[in-house]
Amino acid sequence: YSMLFDLAIIGKGLIGAAAARHASLISTPSPPNSTIPSSSSPPLHNICLIGPDEKPRNKWTEKDDIFSSHYDEGRITRRTDPDPIWSQLASASIDRYDDIYKQSGIDFYKPVGHLAVASPQSSDSLFKRRINALDQGVPYRDLDADELTVLYPHLKFAPGSTAILEDSGAGYISPRSLLKAQVEAAKALGCCQIIPHVASRVDNNVSDDGEASFVVTLSNGEVISAKRILVCTGAFCDARPLLPDGNGGHFELDLLRYTAQTVHFHVSEKDATDLLEGGMPSIIYRGDKSEWAYVLPPIQYPDGSLRVKLGGSRVDRYNNEEQFDKYRTPGTRSLPTHEHVVEWFRSAGNSKDFDEMKEMLQAMLPGIQPVKVTSDACATCKTSSGRPYIGQLCDGLFVAVGGCGLAAKSSDEIGRLAAFAALSDTGWGLDESLGEEL
Ligand SMILES: Cc1cc2nc3c(=O)[nH]c(=O)nc-3n(C[C@H](O)[C@H](O)[C@H](O)COP(=O)(O)OP(=O)(O)OC[C@H]3O[C@@H](n4cnc5c(N)ncnc54)[C@H](O)[C@@H]3O)c2cc1C
Structure with a gap:
């Protein structure tokens, strides 16, 4: 993977995979006279999604220390919530379940109420x-x-x-199938490469053209470069040094x-x-x-x-x-x-x-x-807010973490907001009305 990516998304979980699909949609221009993105035009951005595939529990070795909160077949999906923001995130996501199904051919939603x-x-x-x-x-x-x-x-x-x-408009989803659907839909758009490894570390770098970038070292020893990084590593957020602060240290998230x-x-x-x-x-x-x-x-x-x-x-x-x-x-x-x-x-x-x-x-x-x-x-x-953290930590470095036990159903909207933030020219407007503006 020797190329320079415009955006490397770390964490092939529910939020990361949703971000990869949305980043691919943003990066796939619509042909003239159409609003439907087409993979036949050259992409606006090259994206990669980094993260290991699920290993069955009986194959876990002593060395394995990165698992995931989506290793299951059932997650409740519902629009009603005591928090209006979670309710909005859920509704926006549920409204797009059918698009994800159509783009991937993978059924993941059972509207049993x-x-x-x-x-x-x-x-x-x-x-x-x-x-x-x-x-x-x-x-x-x-x-x-x-x-x-x-x-x-x-x-x-x-x-x-x-x-x-x-x-x-409510019931349950299979988180494993939703993940598969998001990844397939992202891949089908042709600008997202899947890298099935753990990211061991992220470091600041300066590209050949003098621009600031990042180097991601993978668990197999390979390295990739990216102009921007979006970290979606869920409960494994502090397992590796992935958030360089530009001063030789790393950001610590309040999680x-x-x-x-x-x-x-x-x-x-x-x-x-x-x-x-x-x-x-x-x-x-x-x-x-x-x-x-x-x-x-x-x-x-x-x-x-x-x-x-x-x-x-x-x-x-x-x-x-x-x-x-x-x-x-x-x-x-x-x-x-x-x-x-x-x-x-x-x-x-x-x-x-x-x-x-x-x-x-x-x-x-x-x-x-x-x-x-x-x-x-x-x-x-x-x-600490009870709502996910979606935003920029410093130039080019973004996170979408903190599912709060509620994010499977809402991962598509969280991923969408993160993808827009990470690919926008201004980086991020940390504003709750962002969802409506985009
Ligand atoms: C028991 C249980 C029940 C739940 N029930 C519900 C429910 O009913 N409804 C609901 O909406 N939500 C529910 N949730 C919450 C939901 O599953 C999570 O909010 C959601 O999975 C969070 O998505 P995520 O992408 O942040 O994390 P994950 O889905 O865990 O994905 C994180 C990914 O990052 C990867 N990763 C981590 N570190 C690295 C690294 N260094 N390099 C590369 N990849 C890395 C991991 O492999 C993983 O795939 C439940 C959670 C649990 C645990």
Whole structure:
């Protein structure tokens, strides 16, 4: 890869791949009299997307220390959110799912609907969702306790629970398939090269023509040069020195990583069919005190198994263990260093939390008899604002990180904003109205 790229995107995850597709779209001129980009014209920018492919867990070696938060088959997608910005990011992304499908031929979205449920004690949690939905014109239905029971007889929540149902434009996505779709769509435009390696470091450089640029050293020892760098490395943001500050040091981002564990009920075909025929949507549940959960309907996994997945917590057992941390979700623990993140990914989760989540899922789906129950460990990467960081750190160096456990569904819009920022002439206008302007 000896060429000089206009933009090197580091991190072939959900945000990086979305940025690669959008950067390719920006770089592919439309033929005269058409608004549809065509790969037959010379591209405006040469782009590369750097990052390793997913390795199955049983092939992980001692040396592997870069994993990803998208190694799964189900992520909830919904437009309603207590935060209006997350709601906008989601809606803008969901509106483009069909384009991504058409550009790639890869199906990743199941619009099975989304149900946000709250016990009587937690009904406030639905309030902000409603306000934002009304404000942004997101269609939803309020379900009272009786309607909830009648519509979803398979599902059990605390007595008196009520819900918001988004029955169109919401459901779940396969994050693996979305990633594949974004990469294929970017490749099809002809100006994005995929480099399947870990980036070991990024250094400042001066190109032959005297312009400032960057050198990226890859894990196989090869180097590439780029005029601009966009770093999208998720929970692995501090694993390598990728953010040179121009003074011999590196930028440190104010990011916090947390554990995220899920329990998977492997179910029989009959149980899966019953749940699917019962119209099971994706679910977020707020119970009493610190109880919360998200649940995905039956999904087929690559090994052929049909699984219902839950993540969440009933008793916040980590509350007293650590200093008060306002960014922490009940039941999760902070992962202060890269080593903690790696150890956690390898662990596949904690046994006490596994038992608790098993009980929670069984209580929510009392009619289901799992044939096997497994656990998975993943990590979230949170920012101090609770919203992703998308922007320029210094001349030519950009980031799009901090998915806050919410970004799978919204990765396309986050990637789009990052691509526009990284390829614009002025670098970046760090302004929340940017999304509307572009
Ligand atoms: C258990 C769990 C459940 C979740 N549920 C939902 C949900 O229901 N809905 C939702 O919207 N979101 C959900 N999320 C959040 C969502 O998955 C993340 O926000 C999203 O994956 C973040 O995208 P990203 O691109 O920042 O990170 P990732 O998708 O993790 O991608 C980062 C990429 O960077 C690469 N990388 C890292 N370092 C380097 C390096 N040095 N060189 C090259 N490449 C590198 C990694 O290989 C990885 O592919 C969930 C997350 C978890 C953990």
